[in-house]
Amino acid sequence: MVLWVFGYGSLIWKVGFSYDERVVGYIKGYKRVFYQGSTNHRGTPQHPGRTLTLEPLEDAICQWGAAYRVSGRENEQRVLSYLEVREKNHDLRAYLDVYMDSSSTEPAVSGALVFIATKDKK
Structure with missing residues (x-):
């Protein structure tokens, strides 16, 4: 099995790990939102900074x-260890299909790992 990781925020421009191939695309059923509270690189425990997460939404x-x-x-093990630290506030690991072309019903990548954090609107 090959590991694919999908990035929807800073992983787009600041990957931080070595990879063999990069595919630009999108995922279905989620929207990108600044709902995750974080003190990693921003904010304080009393006033966490906002970072991206995903919110499930039908047809999004x-x-x-x-x-x-x-x-x-x-x-793969090195990348997963790195991502566990980098994405430390995640609650869910999802394996989602990645699409490149809006006219295609077939994904370009099947089952890419995506880290999702619980919505936190503090």
Whole structure:
């Protein structure tokens, strides 16, 4: 099995890990929102900074993002360890299809790993 990771926020421009292929595309059924409270790089415990997360919404499209193919068991483990720290406020790991062309019904990437945090509107 090959690991694909989909980034919809800072992973688009600041990946932070090595990858073999990058596919620009979108995911369905979610919208991008600044609902996640974070003290990592911004904010304070009393006033967390806002960072992106995803909110499920029927018929929504989160465009655009990037999917990264990571191969090699050792590199996959390194990337997953890195992402667990970077995405430390996530509550959910989802495996979603990534589409490149709005006219296509077939995904360009099947089952890309996406980190999602619970909505926090403090």
